[in-house]
Amino acid sequence: MTQETTKFRIAEVRVTPILISDPPLLNVQGVHQPYTPRTIIEVVTEHGAHGLGETYGDADYVRVAEAFAPDLVGAGLGVNGLYAKVLASAERVQVSDLDNRVYAEGLRGSRTLPKVCHSVVSAFEVAMLDALGHELGLPVHALLGGKVRDRVEYSGYLFYRWAEHPGPGEPSDDWGAALDPAGVVAQAQRFARDYGFTSFKLKGGVFEPAQEVAAIQALHEAFPGQPLRLDPNGAWSVPTSLEVAAALEGIAEYLEDPTSGTANMAEVAKKTSLPLATNMCVTSFDEIPPAFASNAVQVVLSDHHFWGGLRATQDLAAVCRTYGVALSMHSNTHLGISLAAMTHVGATIPDLRYACDTHRPWQTEDVITEPHTFTEGALTVSDGPGLGIELDRDSLAALHRRWLDSDVRGRDDAAAMRRVHPDWVTPQLPRW
Amino acid sequence: MTQETTKFRIAEVRVTPILISDPPLLNVQGVHQPYTPRTIIEVVTEHGAHGLGETYGDADYVRVAEAFAPDLVGAGLGVNGLYAKVLASAERVQVSDLDNRVYAEGLRGSRTLPKVCHSVVSAFEVAMLDALGHELGLPVHALLGGKVRDRVEYSGYLFYRWAEHPGPGEPSDDWGAALDPAGVVAQAQRFARDYGFTSFKLKGGVFEPAQEVAAIQALHEAFPGQPLRLDPNGAWSVPTSLEVAAALEGIAEYLEDPTSGTANMAEVAKKTSLPLATNMCVTSFDEIPPAFASNAVQVVLSDHHFWGGLRATQDLAAVCRTYGVALSMHSNTHLGISLAAMTHVGATIPDLRYACDTHRPWQTEDVITEPHTFTEGALTVSDGPGLGIELDRDSLAALHRRWLDSDVRGRDDAAAMRRVHPDWVTPQLPRW
Numbered sequence: 001m002t003q004e005t006t007k008f009r010i011a012e013v014r015v016t017p018i019l020i021s022d023p024p025l026l027n028v029q030g031v032h033q034p035y036t037p038r039t040i041i042e043v044v045t046e047h048g049a050h051g052l053g054e055t056y057g058d059a060d061y062v063r064v065a066e067a068f069a070p071d072l073v074g075a076g077l078g079v080n081g082l083y084a085k086v087l088a089s090a091e092r093v094q095v096s097d098l099d100n101r102v103y104a105e106g107l108r109g110s111r112t113l114p115k116v117c118h119s120v121v122s123a124f125e126v127a128m129l130d131a132l133g134h135e136l137g138l139p140v141h142a143l144l145g146g147k148v149r150d151r152v153e154y155s156g157y158l159f160y161r162w163a164e165h166p167g168p169g170e171p172s173d174d175w176g177a178a179l180d181p182a183g184v185v186a187q188a189q190r191f192a193r194d195y196g197f198t199s200f201k202l203k204g205g206v207f208e209p210a211q212e213v214a215a216i217q218a219l220h221e222a223f224p225g226q227p228l229r230l231d232p233n234g235a236w237s238v239p240t241s242l243e244v245a246a247a248l249e250g251i252a253e254y255l256e257d258p259t260s261g262t263a264n265m266a267e268v269a270k271k272t273s274l275p276l277a278t279n280m281c282v283t284s285f286d287e288i289p290p291a292f293a294s295n296a297v298q299v300v301l302s303d304h305h306f307w308g309g310l311r312a313t314q315d316l317a318a319v320c321r322t323y324g325v326a327l328s329m330h331s332n333t334h335l336g337i338s339l340a341a342m343t344h345v346g347a348t349i350p351d352l353r354y355a356c357d358t359h360r361p362w363q364t365e366d367v368i369t370e371p372h373t374f375t376e377g378a379l380t381v382s383d384g385p386g387l388g389i390e391l392d393r394d395s396l397a398a399l400h401r402r403w404l405d406s407d408v409r410g411r412d413d414a415a416a417m418r419r420v421h422p423d424w425v426t427p428q429l430p431r432w
Numbered sequence: 433m434t435q436e437t438t439k440f441r442i443a444e445v446r447v448t449p450i451l452i453s454d455p456p457l458l459n460v461q462g463v464h465q466p467y468t469p470r471t472i473i474e475v476v477t478e479h480g481a482h483g484l485g486e487t488y489g490d491a492d493y494v495r496v497a498e499a500f501a502p503d504l505v506g507a508g509l510g511v512n513g514l515y516a517k518v519l520a521s522a523e524r525v526q527v528s529d530l531d532n533r534v535y536a537e538g539l540r541g542s543r544t545l546p547k548v549c550h551s552v553v554s555a556f557e558v559a560m561l562d563a564l565g566h567e568l569g570l571p572v573h574a575l576l577g578g579k580v581r582d583r584v585e586y587s588g589y590l591f592y593r594w595a596e597h598p599g600p601g602e603p604s605d606d607w608g609a610a611l612d613p614a615g616v617v618a619q620a621q622r623f624a625r626d627y628g629f630t631s632f633k634l635k636g637g638v639f640e641p642a643q644e645v646a647a648i649q650a651l652h653e654a655f656p657g658q659p660l661r662l663d664p665n666g667a668w669s670v671p672t673s674l675e676v677a678a679a680l681e682g683i684a685e686y687l688e689d690p691t692s693g694t695a696n697m698a699e700v701a702k703k704t705s706l707p708l709a710t711n712m713c714v715t716s717f718d719e720i721p722p723a724f725a726s727n728a729v730q731v732v733l734s735d736h737h738f739w740g741g742l743r744a745t746q747d748l749a750a751v752c753r754t755y756g757v758a759l760s761m762h763s764n765t766h767l768g769i770s771l772a773a774m775t776h777v778g779a780t781i782p783d784l785r786y787a788c789d790t791h792r793p794w795q796t797e798d799v800i801t802e803p804h805t806f807t808e809g810a811l812t813v814s815d816g817p818g819l820g821i822e823l824d825r826d827s828l829a830a831l832h833r834r835w836l837d838s839d840v841r842g843r844d845d846a847a848a849m850r851r852v853h854p855d856w857v858t859p860q861l862p863r864w
Binding site for chain 2: 007080350
């Protein structure tokens with residue numbers, strides 16, 4: 001595409017699929033598996049500077065990442081135009097069952113080859129920015145135009161959950177079950193005590209809406225005046241969404257994906273003053289114009305894994321700003337590399353109005369030497385070189401070994417649910 | 433706003449208003465003055481790295497730049513969030529006759545305090561990126577995510593013009609007059625010979641539309657198959673615009689601002705297949721949604737001086753990409769600092785489909801030691817540190833001296849016209 005004249009050349013690229021343990025968190029599709037796959041990217045420059053990136057680890061993401069990795073050797077650290085290169089690599093190796101059609105629907109919205117490529121780009125882009133930061137002795141935020149805040153706020157991500165996975169020897173923790181409003185409040189209280197979170201999001205779509213509304217109301221009583229959100233992942237019909245909205249006006253700061261699809265979201269939005277947020281019906285740039293034209297969403301939950309990286313997240317912020325739509329940040333199960341990336345880009349966006357989501361407190365494993373600790377519900381953005389993190393090679397090797405020893409190559413929350421409820425099928429939406 | 437923890441601190445900021453000579457180029461409002469003001473910004477870091485920026489030099493821009501400059505001393509080189517700081521500085525010094533209302537209409541669209549502040553930001557942002565590039569030994573394009581092309585194409589900017597300014601001792605050149613199709617073609621031929629331009633833009637709105645259509649047709653005969661554009665700066669009514677569009681379909685690649693205002697542009701766009709471009713009805717982010725919703729423009733002509741810098745230009749590119757609107761680049765009278773900035777940012781935008789505009793060949797003066805030379809209608813983007821240019825201090829001093837010795841503090845093409853045609857008044861639009 002262009003002569004590579006940059007002074008920093010990539011000498012080595014490593015793609016390492018891993019499996020990380022995950023608690024039995026419930027959602028509309030089922031329950032989190034004991035182990036979920038992630039892909040870890042390392043780039044190393046000729047000068048020996050390292051960069052780290054992280055993305056989804058389902059088999060198709062790994063295949064595309066592995067197809068692209070050799071093409072990056074010898075290239076510079078410029079990140080513009082990466083998408084076209086990743087797409088070309090994916091097409092060259094004939095990732096034949098992936099194409100432009102939607103081939104999966106799920107919690108990440110519809111899955112297509114372009115979307116998988118954007119997610120793969122995100123990991124390489126972050127790794128390249130991290131490496132460039134190490135080359136220059138500059139933090140990633142400085143490579144993104146500079147931070148406008150020193151700390152990035154996160155919200156406590158509450159889940160209905162079981163006490164433990166059903167299988168023997170599967171990962172466990174001491175959180176216990178949370179299956180009713182009291183359990184949710186107890187979880188929030190521990191989150192507030194341990195990490196100082198002052199806003200909370202509850203993953204819904206698990207129980208009947210009345211129970212989930214009661215949980216939010218109980219949170220509101222326990223944490224009066226503090227921002228609360230509920231996200232049933234599109235589980236509700238339009239009328240149900242409106243009932244919930246009516247019950248939570250003045251209590252919730254927004255409802256996240258109450259119903260599925262832009263048209264339904266627009267219908268709900270028309271009849272409630274509660275803002276609607278999404279990470280399901282607006283997950284790529286081409287989904288923006290119809291959603292904004294119909295005023296279907298008032299808050300877009302960015303996710304650099306969806307949108308193609310940190311610069312793409314800034315692009316998304318610009319589009320949202322232009323159209324008067326708020327921006328916050330979505331999270332999927334992730335490790336410290338992505339949390340560092342989220343914090344750096346979050347620090348650069350002037351109009352980040354809501355606390356960002358993160359699954360991080362639920363992950364007990366990591367691949368970095370000093371996992372982040374939330375204080376007062378926020379992380380201080382690192383001013384050290386790159387992302388400000390260091391790879392824990394032993395941990396990476398152990399989690400990769402787990403991947404090699406396992407046949408888990410994707411995430412299937414419905415299958416995990418069937419281990420306990422053999423009749424479970426992924427619910428048709430709307431469920432309620 | 434945030435603790436400044438960056439390792440590069442600004443030790444000195446200089447704001448230097450200058451006057452540069454300008455040929456008697458004609459447009460709908462009148463004629464270019466013999467001298468036009470620009471503001472040159474220099475930032476110097478504690479380590480002695482220099483950065484250069486350039487913007488409009490009308491009195492209000494200079495006042496805002498001078499208000500902000502001292503506030504920047506001691507700050508780092510992060511450019512995000514500059515706009516809020518410039519606006520605060522402008523408001524603190526009570527730039528009392530500037531406010532949010534439109535206080536001037538002209539070739540740059542409507543002028544408001546926010547727009548003036550964005551233009552001032554652009555110069556400081558470019559200077560800070562240039563300085564950061566010098567600190568790091570990296571080109572500005574690398575600080576913007578990296579170039580995706582090595583050369584940026586420009587179009588030859590044709591003007592109806594007089595042979596000379598009317599006053600004695602005023603700047604002159606050897607181009608001669610161009611007041612009819614033959615004169616326009618001759619100008620294009622010299623541009624093609626000297627610089628290799630392969631696409632041409634004619635500034636119209638000067639003569640009756642039939643004459644300007646004839647000029648484009650003559651260019652089409654002289655340069656068959658090469659891209660041509662006509663820009664009357666909103667001079668025409670909707671019916672006239674449609675007549676011109678009908679005459680130039682298949683000949684022009686786009687019409688630029690044929691008529692004034694988003695509503696009129698939308699009406700024209702509805703009835704022609706010729707794309708419409710603008711740098712008048714979409715000059716800031718808040719003007720985008722209504723224009724895109726009504727499909728009023730198919731090409732936005734970015735201008736980092738309007739939009740608030742190079743990162744804002746990338747933001748604009750993202751919004752345009754999202755909405756399927758093309759992006760190209762507008763130019764106003766500028767020197768080599770801005771041309772370098774335009775080339776760096778142009779090199780980073782993957783979907784820059786059209787050759788960019790530049791007034792540069794008309795400017796015989798510059799404030800850099802090695803003014804750019806177009807070859808094959810393009811400039812090679814510099815891979816040297818920063819913008820890849822060096823300040824010519826003698827030239828800057830001389831042009832500042834000219835400013836000190838003159839009472840020209842703005843640009844008034846109508847007043848310049850009245851020196852020759854005393855009855856001239858700025859035409860009410862539409863003129864035809």
